[in-house]
Amino acid sequence: MAQRASSVEVKTSTPVAPDRRMMPPVLRALLFAAIGFVVLDALVVLLDYSPQSPYISQTGAVAGWFGALVGWLLGIGGYEHIIKPMLGYDDPGYKQVGWRRFFQLADDHKVIGVQYLVFSTGTFLIAGLVAMAMRFQLMSWQPTIFQYPQSYLNAVGIHGTLMMFTVATVAMFGGLGNYMVPLMIGAKETVFSKASGIGVWLVPAGVLTVAFSPLLGAWTTGWRGYEPLAASDGVGMLYYYLGVFALTTSSLIVALNLVTTILFKRTKGLTWNRLPLFVWGILTVSLLTVIWFPEIQTTFLLALTDKMALLNMFNGLGHALGFSEFFWLFGHPEVYIVVVPALAMWNEIIPVMTRKSLFARPMAVLGLVFVMMLSGMVWAHHMFTNMRYSEMLPFSFFTEMISIPTGFAYLAAIGTIWNSRMRLTTPMLLVLMSMFNFLIGGLTGLFVADVPANLQLHNTFFVVGHFHFTIIGGMVFSWMAAMYYWLPKFSGRTYNEFWGKFGAIWVFVAFNATFLNFFVLGLHGMNRWVSVYPKYLQPENFWTSIAAFFLGAGFGINLIHIVWAWVKGPKVQENPWQAKTLEWQTSSPPPRYNFEELPVVVAGFYNYGEGAPEPVIVAKQVGTQA
Amino acid sequence: MANMVLFGVLWVVISLLGEWGVTAWINSAPNGAGPYFGTASNLGVIGAGAFDFLLWVAVPIFVFVVLMLVFSMIRFRVKKGETANEAKNQTRVNKTFIGIWVVASILVNILIWLHPNASGLEQVFAAQKITAKEHPLIVDVTARQWEWIFSYPQxxxxxxxxxQGNDVLYLPVNRPVKFVLQSFDPFHTYDYQIDVIHSFWIPGFGVKQDVVPGETRTLVLTPTQITSTEKNPMVRVQCAEDCGPGHPYMEANVHVVSASAFAQWAKAQAAGGS
Known part of the structure; x- marks a missing residue:
């Protein structure tokens, strides 16, 4: 690995400038961030001076945050690789090799993908530990580790925000998308590789901002950050808006980069009809992101201004439901941003593992596209308890209709596994588990989409169970399947089949034991956002928590196993699954520019059986590298 | 073909067993409350009916997909010692199967949108149209951070x-109640108009309605069982929309009593002058 990276260095670096020792980029970024904060905050104090005002005011904290963000991005490498080239200096190239290249600005989509995956995984651990703390509190009907409800509510908010904006939206999209999409379409790199390299460093900035926001004052709104409640919350609320702003900007950059790459960088012969399923998934998700993320960013900036300057936009004097409406207008497409890559991933893995041609491929693609188009028309089902009666019928209609294109993913998957020759490997097992879980998520959706039933189920644990089944059950299980499936690609190494299956079954059992209970709890009158609850609900909550701890441990087992396999696992041959897509047509791990000679595609990737055409010609094997 | 027949038989048998189990579960409590415990009001019964119907619809779909996954996992798996050659059957399109799938999913969705959704909503809407002839009890509900205040203007x-001085909601059984819901803080010294969104929820009644600052909303329902929070903890007023630090504590006890007991209580309350 080190050899290849250094050979790249020779190509790109200019020998003119003497090689100076540089401070480690992450440390320098932290230093620049501190300077940026102090400077911008000082500017605020200077412009709005009063002897009574504190050194750090609300406005100062916000301005300082932007200063810190700019300092952070410059320090991580933006100064050398973006500012200086803009002023006419030469880009010094990317000097770091080995593991160090992951801790600075990168322009290699594979490094960026791994950075996203690491940030997602780390955040999954942080937000997961927060969830464990929440479940520990809920073992008792009285306050235990969260002495005050606001600290519990703040924990709920941090858990939800980090899980949505750093894990669910990012892992399969920024992580696997960045790593795999250029390989799968036969491109040497992405179009906006520098912007992409900067974008990934917005993630740690956003995560730290959200995770430490309670230091400025607790906020109790949950992951929605919703007005009018936000108005009476602590100043930490502002850092929620800012942190999410950084995180959403990161995903927006991923979307712009990948959608452009898919549109313009496909190799010869890779027509829309031959585009791999996972790439279709990333394409639809990118479009959804481009449409909806600017909308929620605008809303959050409005809310930020509203909270700082008291404009009364979103309270009883303005339009109290306005924020919720803007939020869910984005919020429902968001859940499809999360789940569409997972649906696509099923049909990526299934034909390979079952040695059978993908059934009804056009339907599988159409399903993704129609989900994308319908997803903006269902959002108000989050507001059945406060909307006009006249709006209930159309929104429940579209909500129920969206299950039709979602079902197409099942149609293709089921048609493929029927009469197949299934190799029941860990990725295949996880795909089947994901299909099972997402089915429960989808079928419980029938109940919450039904308005008369929704008036009871809304804001109870039934809904919490429903969306954890779609997001963990659908997306996280598919993410795990994808990690095991592509491990040989990332590192040339593979996992242990026994421990892989063991981890999968552990997580599957613990997950269902935890979240099936949520449905019963919800029906029994357990509402959301409560750290204390009526005593009669304690026994069920107690056992739910025990199962949740097992679930947490199960994710830990899988994580340790994947990291072990990545670093120390047994080596495997190239293309161990005999898959046909392009990412397997180069060495593992792939060289810096992916392919020595670009492959030419002459047929679809999902055809098996006698006489099935080979999809690729001119695929040059770069040769196995040690 | 043998696989298809076997699968079909299994699907029908397991679905029937499932329907039987679900029905037994639903009938295990009055009003079809089975798994759906909030049926102490007319609106709750409508919701429970919808929930039960959807359970019946969901069972065969669930069984179909799960059985397909398990069946394929057992039947089409490459067993130990076998070589993983490519499948003999390479069907890429089966127009009959796709056609049935698409038409069936559209029909099922239209069915459940019409019933129980639209039909249930029609009943909910009809229940809101209350006339003076029916002598509805009017209860003004004020939600503030963090208290429910109930007043009875009639x-x-x-x-x-x-x-003990805690807010309490008394309702007569089988008489329509019109809740007039507002969110503001009458005790606030200067900022009484500003409050946040709450949600008026009585889990035992199977219905909730958000209380939005700056708006006045109503909810009409008829309690159908004599009960109380002490007897059934589901029958309580609970705030169902996150409203800040006091949200978990924003609840009030409920008593559904006979008409004469209610009259007695109202007289004593009015005389108490609180």
């Missing part, structure tokens, strides 16, 4: 409280 009760 009985001259400005804030109903129990002997």
């Amino acid at each position: 009985y001259g009760i400005s804030q109903a409280v129990n002997s």
